[in-house]
Amino acid sequence: TGVQMASAPQWTIASSVVPPNTSVAMGEVSWQEGQAESGGKMGEIASMVVIQCIYALVCLLGLLGNSLVIFVILRYAKMKTATNIYLLNLAIADELFMLSIPFVATSAALHHWPFGRALCRTVLGVDGLNMFTSVFCLTVLSLDRYIAVVHPLRAATYRRPRVAKMVNGGVWLLSLLVASPIPIFAGTATTHDGQAVACNLLWPSPAWSAAFVVYTTLLGFLLPVL
Numbered sequence: 373t374g375v376q377m378a379s380a381p382q383w384t385i386a387s388s389v390v391p392p393n394t395s396v397a398m399g400e401v402s403w404q405e406g407q408a409e410s411g412g413k414m415g416e417i418a419s420m421v422v423i424q425c426i427y428a429l430v431c432l433l434g435l436l437g438n439s440l441v442i443f444v445i446l447r448y449a450k451m452k453t454a455t456n457i458y459l460l461n462l463a464i465a466d467e468l469f470m471l472s473i474p475f476v477a478t479s480a481a482l483h484h485w486p487f488g489r490a491l492c493r494t495v496l497g498v499d500g501l502n503m504f505t506s507v508f509c510l511t512v513l514s515l516d517r518y519i520a521v522v523h524p525l526r527a528a529t530y531r532r533p534r535v536a537k538m539v540n541g542g543v544w545l546l547s548l549l550v551a552s553p554i555p556i557f558a559g560t561a562t563t564h565d566g567q568a569v570a571c572n573l574l575w576p577s578p579a580w581s582a583a584f585v586v587y588t589t590l591l592g593f594l595l596p597v598l
Contacts, residue, residue, distance in 0.1 A: 420480075420481060423477075423480060423481075424477055424480075424481055427473055427474075427476070427477035427480075428477070430470075430473065431470050431473040431474065431477075434466060434467075434469075434470040434473075435467065435470045435471075438463040438464075438466050438467040438470065439467065441459065441460070441463040442460060442463050442464065442467065445457070445459070445460045445463075446460070452533050453531075453533065454516060454531040454532060454533055454535065454536040455513065455516055455517075455531075455536075457533055457536040457537060457540060458509055458512055458513045458516060458536060458539075458540065459513070460540075461505070461509050461540040461543060461544075462505075462506060462509040462510070462513075465501070465502050465505040465506050465509065466502065466506065468498050468501070468502055469498060469499065469502035471498070472494075472495045472498045472499060475487055475491065475495050476495065479571065482568075483568055484568035484569055484570075485560055485568075485569045485570055485571040486569070487571075488560070489559055489560045492558055492559060492560050492571035493555040493558040493559065494555070495571070496554050496555065496558040496571065496573065497551065497554050497555035497558065499554075500551035500554035500555075501547055501548065501551045501554075503551070503588075503592060504546075504547040504550050504551050504591070504592055505543060505544065505547040507592050507593070507596050508543045508546060508547055508596065509540075509543060510596070511596040512539055512540075512543060516531060516536075519531060550591050550592075553584065553587075554573065557573050557574055557575060557580075558571070558572070558573055558574070559571075559572075559573075559574045561574060
């Protein structure tokens with residue numbers, strides 16, 4: 373009989389024997405997974421910091437800019453023209469929206485709404501009110517410029533500060549009416565994982581949500597454009 377040479381061991385997935393350097397390889401995999409997880413967390417933190425800085429910058433510039441517009445128009449009598457009064461109305465609406473940004477920014481940073489149901493309704497209500505008021509103000513401004521250019525003789529009758537104030541009052545009343553479903557259906561609810569609270573519009577059924585999309589598109593976009 374010939375001498376049989378021992379064959380070198382072959383490592384397979386099903387092998388019950390641990391191959392050499394396995395602990396080192398597994399350690400490298402664990403280290404790489406830890407690095408990837410750490411990098412993901414750092415990226416998430418960095419993106420959140422950038423978002424919060426953008427929120428803060430928008431809020432600060434918005435408050436300063438709109439406050440300056442409001443001050444100048446109210447301070448100087450010569451600035452109280454019909455067009456500027458419409459701009460004043462727009463600035464007030466934007467100012468209210470800017471005051472709600474810190475709550476939105478905090479919720480985005482925490483992935484949680486810590487302010488309760490009442491403030492949830494208030495913030496979402498102000499957001500909706502700002503949207504409709506801004507759209508209606510821009511519509512009124514467009515009509516104002518149209519009358520001034522196309523019907524200059526009639527402009528003296530319609531483009532007066534007193535008329536502009538009455539129109540602004542009507543804009544606010546209409547906006548409050550149109551935006552009223554938002555604070556009514558706004559509320560807080562626990563997320564699916566049960567780890568946080570979200571502030572959102574809580575509709576009785578998906579059909580209500582679809583109807584609201586049509587409602588806001590019609591009153592907030594299509595009709596003003598026409």
